[in-house]
Amino acid sequence: MPRKVEPGDLLLAMLVLAPLAMAGPRLSGLQGEGVVWLLALAGRITGVLGLAALLVTAAMCVRLPGLDRWFGGLPRLWLLHRHLGFSAFILILGHVLLLSFAALPLSLEQALRVLFPPLSYAPIWAGWLALAALIGALAPTFQVSGIHYQRWKRQHLLSAAALLLALLHALPVSPERAAWWLLSLLALAAIAWRKLLAPVLARREYRVAQVTRLAADVVEISLVPKHKGIVHSAGQFIYLTPQDPSLGAGCAEEHPFTITSAPGAAELKLGIKALGDASLALQALTPGSRVQVEGPYGQFFARRAPQRKQLWLGGGIGITPFVSAARYLAERPDQFTHVVLFYLANRPERAYYHDELERIASAHEQLSLSIHYFSCCGPLSEAFLREHCPDFAERELYICGPPAMLEYLHGLLATAGVDRAFIHTEAFDFL
Amino acid sequence: MSLNKIAYTALVAFFSVVLTLLATGLLMGRSTEPATTADTLRPIGAEELATHNHRDSCWKAIDGKVYDVTSYLPEHPGDEALTLDWCGKDASAAWHNKRPGQAHSANAALLLQSYLIGQFASATAAAPPRQVLTTPQGTTGTSSRPSAKVLLGLAPGTYLDGIYRGHFSDRGEMQVSLQFSLREHRMHDIELRYLAYAGVDYLKLTEEHPAYPVLLQYRQSIAHLEGQPLANLFDLYEPGKVVDDIDAFSGATLRASKVISAVRDALNRGVYQWQ
DSSP, X not given: OOOSOOXXXXXXXXXXXXXXXXXXXXXXXXXXXXXXXHHHHHHHHHHHHHHHHHHHHHHTTOOOTTGGGGGTSHHHHHHHXXXXXXXXXXXXXXXXXXXXXXXXXXXXXXXXXXXXXXXXXXXXXXXXXXXXXXXXXXXXXXXXXXXXXXXXXHHHTHHHHHHHHHHHHHTTTOOOHHHHHHHHHHHHHHHHIIIIIHHHHTOEEEEEEEEEEEETTEEEEEEEESSSOOOOOTTOEEEEEEEOTTOSSOTTOOEEEEBOSOTTOSSEEEEEEOOSHHHHHHTTOOTTOEEEEEEEEOOTTOOSOTTSOEEEEEEGGGGHHHHHHHHHHHHOGGGOOOEEEEEEESSGGGOTTHHHHHHHHHHOTTEEEEEEXXXXXXXXXXXXXXXXXXXXXXXXXXXXXXXXXXHHHHHHHHHTTOOGGGEEEEEOSOO | OOHHHHHHHHHHHHHHHHHHHHHHHHHTTOOSSOSSOGGGOEEEOHHHHXXXXXXXXXXXXXTTEEEEOGGXXXXXXXXXXXXXXXXXXXXXXXXXXXXXXXXXXXXXXXXXXXXXXXEEOOTTOSOOOOOOOOOOTTOTTTOOSOOHHHHHHHSOSOOOSEEEEEEEEETTEEEEEEEEEEETTXXXXXXXXXXXXXXXXXXXXXXXXXXXXXXXXXXXXXXXXXXXXXXXXXXXGXXXXXXXXXXXXXXXXXXXXXXXXXXXXXXHHXXXXXX
């Protein structure tokens, strides 16, 4: 995750801290002394922070083209969503235990009564139900094996129930009403937009013009807008909802795909590899069928040092943002500094965009292309990198590919002394 | 370690701690319910309460219950002298006004329950314990009598637990005499000690006697009150909902009123015998 602080981060921090700031006078007046006082205070602080973080996390599920740039792109926003959500979860677990521990010096019985009061103490039991719903909403992430994307999305909606129950738990005992109402409103509006309004209002109609097979499990589909199309920049992605009833799976389900066409091109092109049921079915998408497009999102090619030359490292289907950028370079070379592109493929027949990229590289001196095959030479070595791009440490680096590749390259580049601030990455994982 | 694993580990640790607390609580043989429940509460009078008025033994009466808060005194936040001041007294007012107009929290109320030792039995007690008033179904809205709550409010005083005896006399003779045991404002073991009208001893009637259904109506009235809160006494103002109109025998209203009168007489007389 980029270490740079984005403007939106400050807004999020303010929202998370607002209820605690309001509760400050109340909490500082908490009476008692010693460990018991400390535990009771910590129990309350974790409760207030936990609920605030939970509500802000929910508000962050909103997906608005353009808005995600405040947060450094949608993938980063959702990384933040994930971090804040898990933090809220851990804070809430702490909240429960700390308050119970605060009563432990009195008696074990009292500590248990804080946890499990008589049934008439409804707010406490609403809190337990909220926790149960939250565990349900997070449960798929706890399993070790793969996660079914659509099932995960459905089950994650349980978090909306967790929010409502958590409010029932907190509103009767916490006087910071204004802050809670503000955050709840943001959270519920975000969920309502995302689940109810966006599917109707934010999707644009396209028609499938062409489906080009690039490899046994990779296609590039070309889309033509029915009315007005989206305006994107290189490296962005969209959510595609096919409305083709003849599809074997995933009809009317949305999935994210990277744009491979150059910005401003007449047709919107997407490179799609069969990674799951839905993307496998898309390999047989019927030309002429209807699809919906929501986006664009992300800002992979954000510049941190515009004067620097660039180094692109694309692995497998992670080559797609670079295809879009290379196609743009072919049209508008004036927009680019010098670029070295490393195409990291398993073997020659898996380098499906190689021919086109080589054509662009030979026609434009701004782009140099190097290809590296895993099957013959193992993972990319520093020697190979230095041989084909001696000044790689002075460039701004963009890496896209599977998570294992990103991890490996980060290690390699760190060893080679590349400043992490100049590395941009995008993992193809869970978006 | 990934975030998922951290969260999952935290969850497992969380449940381990909660289960350990629960298991320890159960294995140490202490239930999570208050040790003393309302049924077994010992009555504690104002004199006894007043002897526990110091730091080494501090009892307080709050809303009709007595709590031994001695062991909690060192933990209690706030002004110690003020807290000690209420030892041995009815501290309801202080409880409901931690600061003026602000009562103690729900958490504090939970905590207080663990110190419960008895029922405050004093003629000067602030108020009888709050009780749920039950009214027979169908009486709401259509009833001509005032609500049981109002009627009970009109009755004087707070009734201590004990055995009560009361009578109804009219036309120069005792007609109804009954006895009941009052516990927590509920009537138990109600028994007709004497029942007569126009010189006939109804308790000695046989089933063949034409007035026998009258005795049955009395018995039904009394059975209706068994174990009920005092307020339910006033159900008898509408005996049609309480007794069967056996053999179309009328006069049930009259007889039920006599039972009400005898019970109220018993209450006015005060405790006949301590249990």
